[in-house]
Amino acid sequence: LVEVIRSRRERWAAARREAGLARDREAARERVAIARDLHDVIGHSLSLINVQAGVALHLLDEQPDHARPALQTIKSVSHDALEEVRVVLDTLRDPGSATRSPAPTLLDVPALVEQTEQGPVAWTLAVTGSRGAVTSAVDTAAYRVVMEAMTNVRRHSSATRARIEIAYDEGGVGVRVTDNGRPEARRPDDPGAAIGLGLVGMRERVAALGGRLDAGPRPTGFTVEARFPRSTDQTTSEAP
Template sequence: MNVMEEQSTAGPARWSAPPRPHGPSWRPGPPWWNREDDEARGSRLPWRSTLLLTVLVIVGTHAAALDRQHGRAPLDVFAYALLLVASGALLWRQRHPVPVAFVTSVAATVYLGAGYPYGPVFLTVAVGCFGALVAGRRTAAWTAVGVFWAGHVLVAHWLYRWLPPPGGSAASWGQELVVTAWVVAFVAVAELVRVRREQWARERAERAQAARRRADEERLRIARELHDVLAHSISVINVQAGVGLALLDTDPEQARTALTTIKAASKEALGEVRQVLDTLRTPGDAPRAPAPGLGRLPELVEQAASAGLAVTVEGTAPRLAPAADLAAFRIVQEALTNVVRHSGSRHARVRVETGAGALRLRIDDEGPATGADAGGSGNGLAGMRERAAALGGTIEAGARDDGGFRVLAVLPLRASSEESVERREGR
């Protein structure tokens, strides 16, 4: 019975990040210059903050020019143009952080080299390089900061002789230390912000991956449940339908019995399928009916008998946690279904044993096998292995030397008892 084949044939799904498409904002160049994920940042330009910063830089620089700052050159059209370039470039700091970092650095360096008054122009460099660092462009940001700092040192201690204003003097090294301290502090804060943002991004990715993994595991669980329910019930229906058709004319009473069995099997199958679907519609609610377990082995024996298979049960089932109890029941159910579908034997034995901290389920039939996929080599056997593996157990299935077939399941009882304790404690 192939139900949702693609979900139940493989093991646990492996998730990998999808390839990033080269969208319209992709740009060639070295990885530190521009990356393909630039489009992931804000799509709207930061007009308000850029306008506020531009006003602050213009007004602050104008106020500094009124003080003339020990003979610095007065502001002119070129000075205001440099201030507008440095401030206006910040409008694209989210989309193009690397070019903005270099534009602000070069504009501020030229501004200082022209001898204009010190002022908030330093703020444009800080914001531009900060944006590059936070965006992960560390090499570009450090290079832009280095260009500005080196330019400042050259202008303040060597080029001042040939640059305006005339008659200027070298800056003190104490002042240079203060500037260096500010640069180091700014870079340290930017690095901390970058590291924290990367940590948040990793945590979000891990949460998303965990959610996808849980969804995939739940899908596989639903596929196994549907397969086990439908495979068993429809096998019984198929056998009884054949009996009814064969005896419809010669033995109407026996045909009626077969139809009654078909009705009961289909009703039970619909009930279990409805229970599975209810868990999909209300994932947070408890199921309306208890999940089947080894306590329902007598019902399973009766269903197998209605399909013409006599089942002998040996041993007593212990108390198990709900997950282990359901897995054990489904394993026995699938094994008996395979006997009905793929074995010429009309008798099967189910042996239940406990010992050495494990539950052992052994299902045997005498054979011979019928059909190419005798023994249940498809989704049913894969589902049994997945159920056992989820509990830390194992499944062995194969032909016996005498021509029959055996399924041996070993499920650890320790994991089951721990699960029971957790459920009682509400964990």
């Protein structure tokens, strides 16, 4: 009887330890996911604000009317970034207390391109295939890859032109961002560089959903390309 009681206590203690380790692992995953979201949102917003502020300052004296759209973009982008950061911080302070706004999807990419109209990089967007049903996890991750790739173009290259391609097919969803910047200005393998951290986050997002990400220099620029499976165990979102 004593041996049975001892054995049961050991099993209960082991189960408690394993449950504690599982909670720690889940908390670590949540912290990484939050850090990745903050990196993407803040990096994108601040780089865009910096570009638009430069445009506004350039136009303010000679063409003040043309500076207004840049200032409006700064106001809109900073408001959205502050709201998203507030939600994340509220969630950290009191999990479950904050109500998240709908997660961004690939349908929001045109708005990203519109925000950059007055910047130094001329962006084009091409969408091919039938969207159909896309899991919400894939939709948001693909959007974040595009957003981070756009941020890296603005911050780490001398590009004057860039192109975003979104491709839907039966097997999955693909996104591709290319630019004509100087390849030597990009150091994706340098773990201390901001672009390196951005690529790490993109790879983590894509790998978590069973996809693949390729990024590197081309003879005439830089390419970031991600491929996601169309179907996962997550909920799906469809084009309106």
